[in-house]
Amino acid sequence: MSRLPASVHVREVGPRDGFQNEPDIIATPDKVRLVELLARTGVRRMEVTSFVRADVIPQLADAADVLETADIPDEVSVSVLVPNERGLDGALGHRERIDEISVFLSASETHNRKNVNRSVEESIAGLERVLPRAREAGLRTEAVVATSFGCPYEGHVAPARVFEIARRLVAAGAQEVGFGDTTGMANPLQVREFFTAATAEVPGVELTAHFHNTRGQGLANVLAALEGGCASFESSFGELGGCPVPAGATGNIATEDLVSMLHEMGIETGIDLGRLLEASREAQRILGRPLGSHTLVAGPVDWNAAA
Amino acid sequence: MSRLPASVHVREVGPRDGFQNEPDIIATPDKVRLVELLARTGVRRMEVTSFVRADVIPQLADAADVLETADIPDEVSVSVLVPNERGLDGALGHRERIDEISVFLSASETHNRKNVNRSVEESIAGLERVLPRAREAGLRTEAVVATSFGCPYEGHVAPARVFEIARRLVAAGAQEVGFGDTTGMANPLQVREFFTAATAEVPGVELTAHFHNTRGQGLANVLAALEGGCASFESSFGELGGCPVPAGATGNIATEDLVSMLHEMGIETGIDLGRLLEASREAQRILGRPLGSHTLVAGPVDWNAAA
Numbered sequence: 371m372s373r374l375p376a377s378v379h380v381r382e383v384g385p386r387d388g389f390q391n392e393p394d395i396i397a398t399p400d401k402v403r404l405v406e407l408l409a410r411t412g413v414r415r416m417e418v419t420s421f422v423r424a425d426v427i428p429q430l431a432d433a434a435d436v437l438e439t440a441d442i443p444d445e446v447s448v449s450v451l452v453p454n455e456r457g458l459d460g461a462l463g464h465r466e467r468i469d470e471i472s473v474f475l476s477a478s479e480t481h482n483r484k485n486v487n488r489s490v491e492e493s494i495a496g497l498e499r500v501l502p503r504a505r506e507a508g509l510r511t512e513a514v515v516a517t518s519f520g521c522p523y524e525g526h527v528a529p530a531r532v533f534e535i536a537r538r539l540v541a542a543g544a545q546e547v548g549f550g551d552t553t554g555m556a557n558p559l560q561v562r563e564f565f566t567a568a569t570a571e572v573p574g575v576e577l578t579a580h581f582h583n584t585r586g587q588g589l590a591n592v593l594a595a596l597e598g599g600c601a602s603f604e605s606s607f608g609e610l611g612g613c614p615v616p617a618g619a620t621g622n623i624a625t626e627d628l629v630s631m632l633h634e635m636g637i638e639t640g641i642d643l644g645r646l647l648e649a650s651r652e653a654q655r656i657l658g659r660p661l662g663s664h665t666l667v668a669g670p671v672d673w674n675a676a677a
Numbered sequence: 678m679s680r681l682p683a684s685v686h687v688r689e690v691g692p693r694d695g696f697q698n699e700p701d702i703i704a705t706p707d708k709v710r711l712v713e714l715l716a717r718t719g720v721r722r723m724e725v726t727s728f729v730r731a732d733v734i735p736q737l738a739d740a741a742d743v744l745e746t747a748d749i750p751d752e753v754s755v756s757v758l759v760p761n762e763r764g765l766d767g768a769l770g771h772r773e774r775i776d777e778i779s780v781f782l783s784a785s786e787t788h789n790r791k792n793v794n795r796s797v798e799e800s801i802a803g804l805e806r807v808l809p810r811a812r813e814a815g816l817r818t819e820a821v822v823a824t825s826f827g828c829p830y831e832g833h834v835a836p837a838r839v840f841e842i843a844r845r846l847v848a849a850g851a852q853e854v855g856f857g858d859t860t861g862m863a864n865p866l867q868v869r870e871f872f873t874a875a876t877a878e879v880p881g882v883e884l885t886a887h888f889h890n891t892r893g894q895g896l897a898n899v900l901a902a903l904e905g906g907c908a909s910f911e912s913s914f915g916e917l918g919g920c921p922v923p924a925g926a927t928g929n930i931a932t933e934d935l936v937s938m939l940h941e942m943g944i945e946t947g948i949d950l951g952r953l954l955e956a957s958r959e960a961q962r963i964l965g966r967p968l969g970s971h972t973l974v975a976g977p978v979d980w981n982a983a984a
Contacts, residue, residue, distance in 0.1 A: 555978045560941075585937050
């Protein structure tokens with residue numbers, strides 16, 4: 371573990387990935403309050419919402435309202451998820467509120483088709499239109515490759531194929547590539563090898579890990595990714611959100627569990643864990659159910675406890 | 678990770694550590710059924726019960742019944758937890774049903790006093806009577822040092838102190854030393870350093886890690902322990918049991934999450950994950966509540982899924 375970084379980037383994706391997956395739509399003022407609480411944790415990157423069709427994802431139909439209303443300090447790089455050119459048009463309508471966009475596709479044909487009803491090649495072609503336009507507008511760009519570590523429909527996904535897709539997206543203008551373990555199939559050995567290879571195979575851009583805690587191994591995969599040279603992560607406060615496959619399963623790793631582990635290891639994130647837990651407690655109150663984050667229940671490690 | 682072992686030992690502690698922590702006492706026939714289901718998973722070590730005072734831990738008052746009734750294959754090494762000489766007397770009354778005993782103390786004075794109302798020195802003195810008697814009776818012996826990675830009352834616990842205690846217990850007859858992260862304070866960097874040192878500082882005996890998933894980092898600590906040379910783990914099916922500090926927190930790592938991760942990494946345990954999940958589903962049915970294990974919800978990773 372001698373190569374572990376002194377600090378890492380954390381992108382909080384709960385306001386998009388988490389809110390999108392809530393069966394009951396969260397009221398816009400509640401979203402704004404949670405975004406503002408998160409924006410004051412010291413987190414430097416936040417995926418705030420997504421410009422998607424309201425009939426497909428009604429949970430994020432208020433994207434413009436949230437973006438225009440939330441008071442977010444300049445230090446926070448605001449990103450929105452953009453599925454296609456129409457989504458980019460929506461985002462560009464709020465250009466002054468946005469710093470980054472994230473685009474996505476799946477590395478496996480079946481998952482991509484089920485998710486966005488296109489072939490991988492069709493998705494790449496679409497992103498080859500979206501990414502340059504975003505760059506021209508001065509936006510930073512992340513491309514997320516879902517099912518990078520395995521597909522629930524196809525099984526193994528060859529890293530060579532994932533890297534090839536990543537390189538094409540970089541060539542189209544992506545400045546950061548995220549690799550998603552969309553249904554939590556990755557194991558630490560695989561993850562470490564993947565990132566060790568990725569840093570050579572996809573050079574010149576930031577590489578980000580997006581793990582799910584589907585089988586409880588999310589933070590073990592973070593550790594393995596760190597060992598493989600990854601220094602950028604995406605996570606969701608309260609362990610909100612994720613993927614509905616398998617049914618009932620946990621999704622994203624919890625930001626507070628990630629931050630607790632990293633800080634205990636002496637790796638900086640810029641995030642105040644106490645403030646982050648306040649945001650998760652507020653989400654728990656708004657949603658009216660216990661959330662899956664462990665640190666939210668247990669509290670931070672207290673090394674100064676008195677007997 | 679080049680030094681990872683090809684196989685590890687897993688001791689299933691749910692029937693003791695899990696059942697002991699259930700507020701509603703589990704009926705003896707239900708315990709027997711669960712023990713028998715576990716005994717047919719291929720697990721090679723199981724802590725089946727504990728000989729403790731029934732007025733202190735009424736949940737395990739049926740220790741003798743469970744031991745005498747459960748049909749456990751010879752391949753499974755049956756252990757019982759023994760707090761003191763009286764507990765050993767109880768265990769020796771069922772000598773032919775038992776292969777191992779586990780004894781315990783805490784590395785921190787405050788935790789030991791709150792847990793067993795003795796100083797660490799008094800506990801060691803007691804174990805110096807228990808361990809030789811167990812060895813004379815032909816039993817294998819494990820000594821577990823709780824709060825090895827931190828104490829909720831005292832904070833940091835010096836590894837040198839933990840190793841000193843471990844060496845004294847080995848001198849008294851312990852053939853295996855378990856190190857407990859009793860309230861989930863350990864981080865992977867600390868764990869890797871700890872086990873790297875422990876293999877030198879406590880030579881000649883098996884070293885076992887007993888992690889809790891208090892802040893979601895349990896399997897990350899398993900990975901770090903593997904990297905530090907540890908090849909023996911304790912865990913609890915269904916994520917049952919644990920420690921009531923902090924209040925409401927998760928305890929032990931789930932055996933199925935541990936086994937899923939290890940098998941995905943190509944590390945053998947001898948355990949059939951499908952059968953293990955059957956045991957956890959049965960525990961869930963008996964207890965009438967969802968258990969904390971992730972793999973129990975998500976199911977094993979399926980690399981052969983057809984689209």
